[in-house]
């Protein structure tokens with residue numbers, strides 16, 4: 001790396017900070033950018049800045065969005081009475097890819113983890129309850145992960161939702177124990193949603 005001029009070393013240094021990218025790959029990518037056109041480099045730089053400037057959380061479901069309300073929440077074809085509760089935006093993407101769900105999402109932005117000091121007020125549970133009360137929700141499917149935190153979060157929410165006149169279900173055991181939704185294959189996830197059980 002030190003054989004390169006500072007301007008190349010600088011790019012290599014920044015690319016190498018990205019997850020899963022080693023020094024060798026960073027070097028290859030930097031040289032690739034150097035060989036490419038100025039326009040390509042500008043587009044990449046601009047798209048990264050645009051990402052930082054534009055992306056925010058949807059005010060309804062807390063998915064990543066370019067607008068105040070995300071595309072899915074503003075889609076009239078989706079059923080607002082059916083909510084799927086997930087931990088993170090990537091989990092919502094995983095469920096969407098499975099194609100098994102036509103309702104709307106609620107992203108908690110975390111899981112309960114008393115060991116790490118994460119309590120109910122630190123994740124979007126209050127907002128979930130507000131939606132349930134306001135949006136005439138009839139069913140909530142709890143699609144948090146099947147690890148300890150995910151299970152604890154699901155049972156905590158199920159307990160609170162038991163006071164509401166709605167159906168509450170949990171994704172089925174097709175998702176392996178300790179499973180993180182975004183790593184589960186689409187077929188398994190589709191089956192887990194279809195065979196969800198009441199809690």
Ligand SMILES: [Zn+2]
Nearest residue numbers: 058061070073
């Ligand atoms: Zn949304």
